[in-house]
Amino acid sequence: MTGKLTIMDYPLAEKRPDLVRTRGGKKLEDLTLAAVEAGEVALEDLRITPDALRQQAEIARAAGRPTLARNFERAAELVDVPQDVILRIYELLRPGRAKGKADLLEAAQLLRGTYKAEGMARFVEEAAAVYERRGLFSKRF
Amino acid sequence: MPDKPQGAPQIKVNRWRRFADWDERPLRLDKFAVEDAAAGFAAFSSPNDPKPGLEIESGKVKSMDGIAAADFDMIDLFIATHHLDLEVAPEAMAIPSHEIARMLVDMNVPRAKLVRLAHGMTPAKLAEVVAELNALEIAFAYSKMRARHTPGNQGHVTNAKDDPLQLAADAATAVAFGFDEIETTMRVARNAWSNAVACAVGAAIGRWGTLFQCSSEEAEELQIGMAGFTSYAETVSVYGTERAFIDGDDTPWSKAFLSTAYASRGIKMRCTSGAGSELLMGFHESKSLLYLEARCLCLQRGMGVQGTQNGGIDGAPVTCTIPGGVRELMAENLLAVWLDLECASGNDARPTESEIRVGAKILPYLIAGSDLICSGFGSILKYDNSFNPSLMNGEELEDFLVLQRDFEADGGLTPVGETEILDLRSRAVQAIAAVFEELGLSQPTADMMASVVAASGSEETRSYAPRDVSFISEAIKQRGINVIDVIRALARRGYRTEAQNLLNVVKLRVTGDYLQTSAIVRNGRIISAVNDPNEYLGPGTGYRLSGERRDRLMNIRDVLDRDEVLRNEARHAKTETRLIQYRTMGAAEPGKDPKEVLIGISPAFGLKIFRTLGGHPLSAVLDALISGIRAKGGTPRIVRLRHTADTSFLGLSAARLAGSGIGIGIQAKGTAVIHQRDRLPHHNLELFSNAPITTLEHYRRFGENAAAYAMGETPEPVVVPTKGQALGARFHAQVALIYAIETGLTEDGAAPEDVEIRLAEAVQ
Incomplete structure (x- = not known):
């Protein structure tokens, strides 16, 4: 990443199609109806990529929206995290689900270790500290 | 009573009958509540609201709005950590609130300058500033501060039977009237997948670009999004008190995680909040509606979501029972756009039986413009609305079109002629029937289809009942049918335009352009606060009707010449x-x-x-x-x-x-x-x-x-x-x-x- 995208590069689909690649390396112009019919394009090819999210983060930051940019950057880390893992961690973050701080720290470690999701891991660790302080590990019925 | 005059004949009348007339008006079905801050019934301020304040020590928040960092609840913690821009905060917090209020209505002060200040302001400070404004000033400030230049609108598409034929026809109809987003939900939760397919196909009729959401249980909604049927979500609710949040079975961190998950799947997302939710949930801490909503909005900006759906939402009816409640709903929408969030500005749950109160409620938004004026407008009849009736509904859609014409104001909708609607509805039921047949899901009869095309609402249809739908829905889910299967089915049956339209919407997620603030699709192009920013600086600037757009808005039916x-x-x-x-x-x-x-x-x-x-x-x-x-x-x-x-x-x-x-x-x-x-x-x-x-x-x-x-x-x-x-x-x-x-x-x-x-x- 060059880190040089500005609001002039937006929308990418119009202004910078050269930057756009699908997960399988296809270009935007390859995603035609004919290709879908021929079975050359699957749902997998229509997913967002970590690169696209980082590019959108740069644009958001250039547009003066740093918190939105940080969310896109965290999202870039989650692209390759499987759906069931995401739903499991979401569930764990809900009140009273984790029995103690260790459960959340373990989830953070999974994100960091297996999926290289450093920002997301720190976010879960931050939650663990807050939950401990606010007594959210107490069992709910 | 004054003294009785001498000699006046006694008049034995016990009631002026005008009161009896008034008793019969729809207005009297509305109930009104006394102001009672201790019970949470206070719109703009409560003795229990904290005073604005911020202390920063060696780059850390020491206290916020009178609460020491050690005593922060999790909402304070999240706001202090993720919302507050500590570089701007000392400057922003030092400006007297009435001065900032004046800047909000000063056309010479650019939006960007005010947005920057908001990022350094605490919830109590933000609330104190907008409370200085009267209703007209709030509407004006809203018009100046909303993020996207071009106004838009969102509609509900649901029906009382979860009938997919009607969903497809009504989705196509809503698209024709110009809704930028449509939202569905179900009478029976397990019908979510059928609703999703039907609306996705219906929204592909006529033109492409209407974004679509299927409001359902959090995990399932995300799965439906993953299958490619939906393109946005707005059911991620946040609350202004810690207890309400926990009672809602979430925390700021769990909701922020979910928001990030949506972005990671390339799905547009906004949060939901709004006055009255904490009150309804019984955890209001005796704080004012506005202050609690200011907390919600700072939280959302901190989470990094692009936008919000606020302005009461489910809490709008209770808010409208409180003195100043309607003005408060406007004020909280202003807070959202001032914080630079996309705003789907409520005008949603019907808060009154009085048509006068309905018209009065919508007007400021219509003339000020909004990213999405309603969130949403009931595009279907009231009884078919599975969310509950909206402020404006299928019954009143033409009234809205006329209001646009009266005020030469763009409410995002466009008049459509009878023949065009009939063609689109026919095409929609034929397309969804073809998809169902092609995928072996069901074979609707010609009579079912004809009854739906003509029907104003589900009471007039001879079509699927909720139980029939549940088999279709379960099959879609069990067999893992995704949007590519639907696109192929459309194409195979000759609905190539619709197949292409649907593919175009799914393709949006490849670049994620529509994840930016206030993004919608117009004429096949993404417009958002990035490439279509609101830069109002007085008369002659900001959004104006183009000649072509004006012609279309004026073209209502049955006009005399x-x-x-x-x-x-x-x-x-x-x-x-x-x-x-x-x-x-x-x-x-x-x-x-x-x-x-x-x-x-x-x-x-x-x-x-x-x-x-x-x-x-x-x-x-x-x-x-x-x-x-x-x-x-x-x-x-x-x-x-x-x-x-x-x-x-x-x-x-x-x-x-x-x-x-x-x-x-x-x-x-x-x-x-x-x-x-x-x-x-x-x-x-x-x-x-x-x-x-x-x-x-x-x-x-x-x-x-x-x-x-x-x-x-x-x-x-x-x-x-x-x-x-x-x-x-x-x-x-x-x-x-x-x-x-x-x-x-x-x-x-x-x-x-x-x-x-x-x-x-x-x-x-």
Whole structure:
């Protein structure tokens, strides 16, 4: 990443199609109806990529929206995290689900270790500290 | 009570019956609550609201809004960590609130400058600033501060049977009316997948670009999004107190995680919050609605979501029971856009049974514009709305279109003609039926399809019932059918345009352009706060209707024009010429007969115009007047006046020529006057000003009275009873067009002419 995208590069689909690649390396112009019919394009090819999210983060930051940019950057880390893992961690973050701080720290470690999701891991660790302080590990019925 | 005056008769009346009338008005179904801050019923401020304040020590928040960092609850913690920009905060917090309030309504202060300040402000400070503004100032500030330049709108598409045929037809209809986003939900939760497929297909009819969401249980909603059917989500609710949050089974971190998960799947997402939710959940901490919502919004910005759906939402009805509640809803929407969030500005759950309160509620948003004016507008009938009725619904959609035209304001919707709608609805049910057949899900009959195309609502359809739908829905889920399967099915069955439209929406997620703030699709292009920013700086800037857009908004149905009025008259001309003949007999001389009553007819009477606004043929009107005059022993004479078309002068001129000094003046549209020779022009004896409700019997009695005046009597004036109809609204356009025809025939100085008429027997 060059880190040089500005609001002039937006929308990418119009202004910078050269930057756009699908997960399988296809270009935007390859995603035609004919290709879908021929079975050359699957749902997998229509997913967002970590690169696209980082590019959108740069644009958001250039547009003066740093918190939105940080969310896109965290999202870039989650692209390759499987759906069931995401739903499991979401569930764990809900009140009273984790029995103690260790459960959340373990989830953070999974994100960091297996999926290289450093920002997301720190976010879960931050939650663990807050939950401990606010007594959210107490069992709910 | 004051002292009882001596000798006054006692009046035994126990109620002014107007109160009984008022009891019957829909308004009285609304309940209102007293202001009670301790019980959470306070809109803008409560004694329990903290005072704004911020202490920063070595780059860390030491206290916020009077609460020491050590005592922060998890909402304070999240805001202090993720929302507050500590570089801006000292500057922003130091500016007096009334000064910032003035900047919000100062057209010379750019939006960007205010957005920067908001990022350094605490919830209590933000709330204190907007509380300084009155309702008009809030609306103006909202217009200036909203993120995207072009306004938009969102609609609900649901029905009481979860019928996929109707969902497809109604989605296509909503798309045609211009909704930028449509949202569905279910009566029966397990029908979510069927709803999703039906609306996704329906939204691909006609044009592409309407974003679609299926509101369901959090995990399932994300799965439906992953399968590619939906393109946005807005059910991620946040709350302004810690207890409400926990009771809602979430925390700021769990909701932020979910928001990030949506972005990682390339799905547009906004949060939901709004006044009244904490109150309804019973955890309001005796704080004002506005302060709690300020917390919610700072939280959302901190989470890094692009936008919010706020302005009461499910809490709007309770908020509207509180003094200042509606103004508070406007104020919290302003907070959202000031914080630079996309705002789907409520105007959602119907907060009143009063149509006046409905109209008043929507107006500021319509004229200010909003990213999504409603969130959403019930595009279907009230009883079909599975979210609950909206502020505006299918019943009232045309009212909204007319409001756009009245105020030349873009509410995001566009009038559509009957034929076009019928074509789109037919195409939609055929397309979803083809998809169902192609995927082996179901085979709807032609009768089911026809009943849906014609139906205004689900009570009129002979189609799927919720149980039938659940089998379809379960099959879609179990077999893992995704949007690519649906696109292929459409293409295989010849719906290539729709297949391409649906593919285009799914392709949006590849680049994620539509994840930026306030993104929608217009004419196949993404517009958002990034490439279509609101840069209002006073008159001549900001969003204005283009000529082309204005033409479309003005084009509502059934609009009168001059040609149409003339065509109508020409139709009546044919019948009238069979019933009455007018013969001009030359210049009219003053009459000598003391019993003579003159009828002065207007220039176009019976020549260009043939019916009154009440729909009576002029032959019958003349016959009624003549019979009335004769019945009282008067002698009628008809004169055509060509120098004027004004009722008063028609009457006065006729009176001056009449042997009795009494004349009737009548315009072709039916307005009539009885006049007397020596009176001032506008001081007549009797007047029929409401032609549309004037009957032939009234005209006959009018003739009788004119003759009675001629005999020197003082008859009881004929009063045409009105029920208070807005006759001006119903008739004035037509009146103005018809009257122009009359005045067009007047000629200065043209002499009155005697006219002989011959009436066919059919008239008498």
